[in-house]
Amino acid sequence: MPEQWPKPGDELGAILWSYAALLHLEIPARVVFHPDGYKGDADWLIEQFENKNYIGLPLLTWMGFCKNDENQPGATTFPKLEKWLR
Numbered sequence: 001m002p003e004q005w006p007k008p009g010d011e012l013g014a015i016l017w018s019y020a021a022l023l024h025l026e027i028p029a030r031v032v033f034h035p036d037g038y039k040g041d042a043d044w045l046i047e048q049f050e051n052k053n054y055i056g057l058p059l060l061t062w063m064g065f066c067k068n069d070e071n072q073p074g075a076t077t078f079p080k081l082e083k084w085l086r
Contacts (some may be wrong), residue, residue: 012056017065019049020079054078 033042
Protein backbone atom coordinates (compact mmCIF):
# COMPACT_ATOMS: atom_id res chain seq x y z
CA MET A 1 0.00 0.00 0.00
CA PRO A 2 1.50 3.38 -0.96
CA GLU A 3 2.27 5.89 1.76
CA GLN A 4 -0.47 8.47 2.32
CA TRP A 5 0.35 11.87 0.86
CA PRO A 6 -0.13 14.48 1.97
CA LYS A 7 0.12 13.38 5.55
CA PRO A 8 -2.30 14.99 8.05
CA GLY A 9 0.54 17.05 9.54
CA ASP A 10 1.40 18.41 6.10
CA GLU A 11 -2.00 20.08 5.95
CA LEU A 12 -1.39 21.81 9.30
CA GLY A 13 1.98 22.97 8.05
CA ALA A 14 0.47 24.29 4.81
CA ILE A 15 -2.21 26.20 6.72
CA LEU A 16 0.39 27.86 8.95
CA TRP A 17 2.61 28.54 5.91
CA SER A 18 -0.41 30.31 4.38
CA TYR A 19 -0.71 32.48 7.47
CA ALA A 20 2.98 33.44 7.27
CA ALA A 21 2.52 34.27 3.58
CA LEU A 22 -0.47 36.53 4.17
CA LEU A 23 1.42 38.39 6.90
CA HIS A 24 4.43 38.78 4.61
CA LEU A 25 2.24 40.08 1.76
CA GLU A 26 0.10 42.18 4.13
CA ILE A 27 -3.11 40.49 3.05
CA PRO A 28 -6.00 40.42 5.56
CA ALA A 29 -6.37 36.99 7.15
CA ARG A 30 -10.02 36.79 6.09
CA VAL A 31 -9.03 36.86 2.42
CA VAL A 32 -7.17 33.57 2.80
CA PHE A 33 -9.14 32.10 5.70
CA HIS A 34 -12.59 32.71 4.26
CA PRO A 35 -15.86 31.39 5.73
CA ASP A 36 -16.36 28.81 2.98
CA GLY A 37 -13.02 27.07 3.58
CA TYR A 38 -11.11 25.18 6.21
CA LYS A 39 -14.03 22.92 7.13
CA GLY A 40 -15.80 25.80 8.87
CA ASP A 41 -12.82 26.51 11.11
CA ALA A 42 -11.54 29.69 9.43
CA ASP A 43 -12.53 31.98 12.32
CA TRP A 44 -11.03 29.59 14.84
CA LEU A 45 -7.75 29.38 12.88
CA ILE A 46 -7.51 33.17 12.63
CA GLU A 47 -8.12 33.47 16.37
CA GLN A 48 -5.44 30.89 17.16
CA PHE A 49 -2.85 32.47 14.89
CA GLU A 50 -3.57 36.02 16.05
CA ASN A 51 -3.06 34.79 19.63
CA LYS A 52 0.29 33.30 18.56
CA ASN A 53 -0.95 29.73 18.97
CA TYR A 54 0.80 28.59 15.82
CA ILE A 55 -0.67 25.16 15.20
CA GLY A 56 1.77 23.23 13.01
CA LEU A 57 4.83 25.25 14.03
CA PRO A 58 6.97 22.26 15.09
CA LEU A 59 6.51 20.83 11.59
CA LEU A 60 7.53 24.08 9.88
CA THR A 61 10.56 24.32 12.15
CA TRP A 62 11.51 20.68 11.46
CA MET A 63 11.17 21.31 7.71
CA GLY A 64 13.50 24.32 8.00
CA PHE A 65 10.95 27.02 7.10
CA CYS A 66 11.77 28.81 10.34
CA LYS A 67 14.34 28.19 13.03
CA ASN A 68 14.59 28.30 16.77
CA ASP A 69 15.29 31.79 18.09
CA GLU A 70 18.68 31.72 19.77
CA ASN A 71 17.77 34.77 21.87
CA GLN A 72 14.61 33.26 23.34
CA PRO A 73 14.63 29.61 24.43
CA GLY A 74 11.52 27.82 23.18
CA ALA A 75 10.74 30.55 20.61
CA THR A 76 11.14 30.52 16.84
CA THR A 77 11.64 33.11 14.15
CA PHE A 78 8.06 32.52 12.93
CA PRO A 79 6.24 34.26 11.26
CA LYS A 80 9.42 35.26 9.42
CA LEU A 81 10.30 32.30 7.21
CA GLU A 82 13.82 31.33 6.25
CA LYS A 83 12.60 29.83 2.99
CA TRP A 84 9.28 29.54 1.16
CA LEU A 85 9.70 26.27 -0.74
CA ARG A 86 10.38 22.79 0.50
